[in-house]
Amino acid sequence: MNNNILENLARASFEQTQERKLLLSEQELDQEVLKKINQFESEICPSKGFRFFQAIIQGKNDNSPALICECKKASPSKGVICDNYDPGFIARAYQEAKADAISVLCENSGFQGSVLDLKAVCQNVSIPVLRKDFITDPYQVKEAFVYGADAVLLIVSILDDQQLKVFLDLCLKLHLDALVECHDLSEIRKAIQTGARIIGVNNRNLKDFSVDCSNSLNLRNQVPDSILFVSESGFTSRTDIEIALANQVDAVLIGEALMKSDDKIQKIRELKGLVPSSLYEKKLNGLNLKKATPFIKLCGIQTKEDVDLINQYHPDRIGFILAPRSRRSVSIKQAQELSNFLDPTIEITAVFLKPDDEDCLQAVSFANRIQIHQPKDPEQICRLKQKIKIPVIEAFGIRSSQDLEAASRSVADEILLDASCPGSGKSFNWNLLKDYDRPFILAGGIDSSNIQQALSFNQIQGIDLASSIESMSPEGNIFKDQDKIETMMKLFKKEIQRIQDQAINPQTIKLQTNKYHRTNNGKYVS
Ligand SMILES: O=P(O)(O)OC[C@@H](O)[C@@H](O)c1c[nH]c2ccccc12
Numbered sequence: 001m002n003n004n005i006l007e008n009l010a011r012a013s014f015e016q017t018q019e020r021k022l023l024l025s026e027q028e029l030d031q032e033v034l035k036k037i038n039q040f041e042s043e044i045c046p047s048k049g050f051r052f053f054q055a056i057i058q059g060k061n062d063n064s065p066a067l068i069c070e071c072k073k074a075s076p077s078k079g080v081i082c083d084n085y086d087p088g089f090i091a092r093a094y095q096e097a098k099a100d101a102i103s104v105l106c107e108n109s110g111f112q113g114s115v116l117d118l119k120a121v122c123q124n125v126s127i128p129v130l131r132k133d134f135i136t137d138p139y140q141v142k143e144a145f146v147y148g149a150d151a152v153l154l155i156v157s158i159l160d161d162q163q164l165k166v167f168l169d170l171c172l173k174l175h176l177d178a179l180v181e182c183h184d185l186s187e188i189r190k191a192i193q194t195g196a197r198i199i200g201v202n203n204r205n206l207k208d209f210s211v212d213c214s215n216s217l218n219l220r221n222q223v224p225d226s227i228l229f230v231s232e233s234g235f236t237s238r239t240d241i242e243i244a245l246a247n248q249v250d251a252v253l254i255g256e257a258l259m260k261s262d263d264k265i266q267k268i269r270e271l272k273g274l275v276p277s278s279l280y281e282k283k284l285n286g287l288n289l290k291k292a293t294p295f296i297k298l299c300g301i302q303t304k305e306d307v308d309l310i311n312q313y314h315p316d317r318i319g320f321i322l323a324p325r326s327r328r329s330v331s332i333k334q335a336q337e338l339s340n341f342l343d344p345t346i347e348i349t350a351v352f353l354k355p356d357d358e359d360c361l362q363a364v365s366f367a368n369r370i371q372i373h374q375p376k377d378p379e380q381i382c383r384l385k386q387k388i389k390i391p392v393i394e395a396f397g398i399r400s401s402q403d404l405e406a407a408s409r410s411v412a413d414e415i416l417l418d419a420s421c422p423g424s425g426k427s428f429n430w431n432l433l434k435d436y437d438r439p440f441i442l443a444g445g446i447d448s449s450n451i452q453q454a455l456s457f458n459q460i461q462g463i464d465l466a467s468s469i470e471s472m473s474p475e476g477n478i479f480k481d482q483d484k485i486e487t488m489m490k491l492f493k494k495e496i497q498r499i500q501d502q503a504i505n506p507q508t509i510k511l512q513t514n515k516y517h518r519t520n521n522g523k524y525v526s
Helices: 002-025 027-041 053-057 087-097 115-124 138-147 161-174 187-195 216-224 238-246 256-260 262-270 281-282 304-313 334-337 355-364 380-387 401-408 453-458 482-503 506-512
Strands: 064-071 101-107 129-132 151-155 177-182 197-202 228-232 251-255 295-299 316-321 347-353 369-373 392-397 412-419 440-443 460-465 470-472 479-480
Touching: 002 355, 002 470, 027 138, 027 380, 027 470, 053 064, 053 197, 053 228, 053 460, 064 087, 064 256, 064 262, 087 115, 101 187, 115 129, 115 138, 138 151, 151 161, 161 187, 161 256, 177 187, 187 197, 197 216, 216 228, 216 295, 238 262, 238 440, 251 256, 256 262, 256 369, 295 347, 304 479, 316 334, 316 506, 334 347, 334 355, 334 453, 347 355, 355 369, 369 380, 369 412, 380 392, 392 401, 401 412, 401 460, 401 479, 412 460, 412 482, 453 460, 453 482, 479 482
Parallel strands: 064 101, 064 251, 101 129, 129 151, 151 177, 177 197, 197 228, 228 251, 295 316, 295 460, 316 347, 347 369, 369 392, 392 412, 412 440, 440 460
Antiparallel strands: 470 479
16 A cells, blocks of 8 residues: 555654654663563463453443444544543543543654653553554553553554564563554455454555445454454444444544544444434445435526525525536636525535546635546546545546446445436446445436435435426526426425434334444445
């Protein structure tokens, strides 16, 4: 993998470590280490240590893998996640909610963490604590020990074989557990060979920050049962946890979803399956799914009259088409002006075809999302995601299942699946969508005859209409037609109501339980 992001974080973490050495030299730290070892030995309980490993074994049960809950103020992809960050306080809430272990981000440049956060957490809880960091210096392992951590993260891709071995040996000496993070099969092999007892697979691709929970599940079978398997990142709901459970994951590591939650205790109980999660979410069982009611987007808004109609019928999103050659196009300036009249609770998507980065950057002033058809170059989506702070949608014209596969690999925040000739009012062959497992927005020829089918797809996030809400005037001009907007909005709302009513029918829920299980080749299936 492209290790740039990882390497930069590792370098930053290393530099932070060198700075701390100026305050406490390695020799002095070694003294502290010795003191603590002596303390251990004088204590009555000689088996102290390796508590993280034990906590996972004891924490997992038939209803849930063990939960490792993370304290994380910020992340390189999301910026600040938690404003009033008090790791000690958060850790106490985790413990109260019966988390099995706690992970504390200590890196400063990308995560705004510190070893002091680790210290604060260790002072506040009795459950095991993991130092989450980019460890490349033994000093960091010793520090973790002295501050009271029970485990450290070792990331295989930033360590050579020799270093990994040295660090694992040091952990063993200090009775610390090591969570050995791997990204692919070769790293897993290396970890196993070096003697890792706990292997973690990150669902977040650190090349582009995309999250795919199937990444760890697909690698599950490569780790023998004698080694604990931790699935890291991207877990947001009870459904995600159930899928991990069905794939014999021993523990899951959850950060962002908890940090964002106002009621952490309740969220952990929900993740553990101790309180029912939203019933509708259960109905839409799926990996990585945005478990919201599907939205409707009306696309190709061009005039003030259109905006008035939109405000009246209130779809969830609208689209301004900024591709110059479309018959529905508006300029960036027009879109900016029209957006001033739009009800602010309606989201705006700026739709581009082969855009320059510059145009997309300009659209940020009025749009909530950017949608790109045919990126200018293969890196554009990834680049834009880093440059602009709003979600990026990549649109795909679908002719075959290969096109769908390409879409599922997209690094965009959302994907939109359309006919190969967007805006033509034609649909592609929706039969191809059967078994498609990435959430998607559907576009192309959605009208009163097929809206019900469109909303019935398991992974549907939203639908996007243009042609079916338009008519042609006697002069041959195409315009947004109030009657048609009304018809489509009514049909949409009726269908959503029907889906929601169905979701609270207990039978539907029962059928969905344990939908995912493992096959021989380690792939999850539904
Ligand atoms: O916030 P999330 O998506 O729940 O992810 C948590 C954790 O897995 C993630 O922070 C992480 C996994 N591996 C890492 C390595 C370094 C820093 C951070 C991480």
